[in-house]
Amino acid sequence: MRVIDLERLEQQLKAHSYKLTRQRRAVLRVLATTDGRLDAARICEDARAECPEIGLTTVYRTLDILADIGALRRLHLPDGCHSYAPASPGHRHHLICVGCGRAVEFEGCDLTALVDSVASKTGFEVEGHWLQLMGRCPECQSKRK
Amino acid sequence: MRVIDLERLEQQLKAHSYKLTRQRRAVLRVLATTDGRLDAARICEDARAECPEIGLTTVYRTLDILADIGALRRLHLPDGCHSYAPASPGHRHHLICVGCGRAVEFEGCDLTALVDSVASKTGFEVEGHWLQLMGRCPECQSKRK
DNA sequence: CCCCTAATTGAACATGGTTTTCATTTAGTA
DNA sequence: TACTAAATGAAAACCATGTTCAATTAGGGG
Ligand SMILES: [Mn+2]
Ligand SMILES: [Mn+2]
Ligand SMILES: [Zn+2]
Ligand SMILES: [Zn+2]
Numbered sequence: 001m002r003v004i005d006l007e008r009l010e011q012q013l014k015a016h017s018y019k020l021t022r023q024r025r026a027v028l029r030v031l032a033t034t035d036g037r038l039d040a041a042r043i044c045e046d047a048r049a050e051c052p053e054i055g056l057t058t059v060y061r062t063l064d065i066l067a068d069i070g071a072l073r074r075l076h077l078p079d080g081c082h083s084y085a086p087a088s089p090g091h092r093h094h095l096i097c098v099g100c101g102r103a104v105e106f107e108g109c110d111l112t113a114l115v116d117s118v119a120s121k122t123g124f125e126v127e128g129h130w131l132q133l134m135g136r137c138p139e140c141q142s143k144r145k
Numbered sequence: 146m147r148v149i150d151l152e153r154l155e156q157q158l159k160a161h162s163y164k165l166t167r168q169r170r171a172v173l174r175v176l177a178t179t180d181g182r183l184d185a186a187r188i189c190e191d192a193r194a195e196c197p198e199i200g201l202t203t204v205y206r207t208l209d210i211l212a213d214i215g216a217l218r219r220l221h222l223p224d225g226c227h228s229y230a231p232a233s234p235g236h237r238h239h240l241i242c243v244g245c246g247r248a249v250e251f252e253g254c255d256l257t258a259l260v261d262s263v264a265s266k267t268g269f270e271v272e273g274h275w276l277q278l279m280g281r282c283p284e285c286q287s288k289r290k
Numbered sequence: 291c292c293c294c295t296a297a298t299t300g301a302a303c304a305t306g307g308t309t310t311t312c313a314t315t316t317a318g319t320a
Numbered sequence: 321t322a323c324t325a326a327a328t329g330a331a332a333a334c335c336a337t338g339t340t341c342a343a344t345t346a347g348g349g350g
Binding site: 074076080082095097098104106108109110114115117118119121122123124125126127128129130131132133134135136137138141 | 253262264274277
Binding site for chain 4: 018019021053054055057061
């Protein structure tokens, strides 16, 4: 969550020839600087600090674009609502704090053995997988005591 | 998806002292006999074959109960909507056909090494995980050609 | 077998998150 | 600076799900 991330996000938008508007910049900055739960409403609220006239509609549109170009990953929370987390390129998943919503990426999932076994048992062609770890971040652990 | 499943579902409801109403029976039969996408609206529609006056409200209430008692698992689809699949007891996950929505259970996920490594790297306490395999069922594979 | 009552139901309405519409504004290019 | 396609925001539409409440019913006790 640093300036470098903000620039990478801007680069990615440009690379896909999306215009860099004040509204999009504001959303990007929120994404790049916020630790914790990132849902559309919260992002909109925070983005208004930099761009007071931004509307929820634009936030949703921006998040869609970022998810499309792979800059952002949509997370599914237990209650069914969506949250978003910046995504590095490559095969990653997220570990999400059930207390505060903070999401951190991790890599190194190796499911090939499981996938092969399930595929041969079921006859399915497995095309992909979704994995999320749920837990409690260090801050939320100490708050608990 | 056999009669035995239907009876197991009825047993589970009884075991938790829920009444066996015509509406609930209809929902159970849909769950036990349907292969493929099972969302609330579809279930309601199908259930009306057996119980024409059933309302969506009751379908939702029944699905909630079944999820609560562990007889049913809520699946998260890419678009964010919920689908449901009968669940055996124990630690299982689902493999979902992206073509037709059919969901089959599998077991044998072993993520302990991954979880330990991620936990020590991040300081999180990992409390659980959420895994779904996405793929294409045999029927949908042949349809494709 | 029939009461009784708490549990269940469904229609109507409320809700909340997300998408669509459309007139207006704007980023980026020439 | 002028142009134009892309982007925007307010309002309304949408859609899945939850709530309310008066009427119905499952199923245990008599
Ligand atoms: Mn993976
Ligand atoms: Mn598992
Ligand atoms: Zn936390
Ligand atoms: Zn299929």
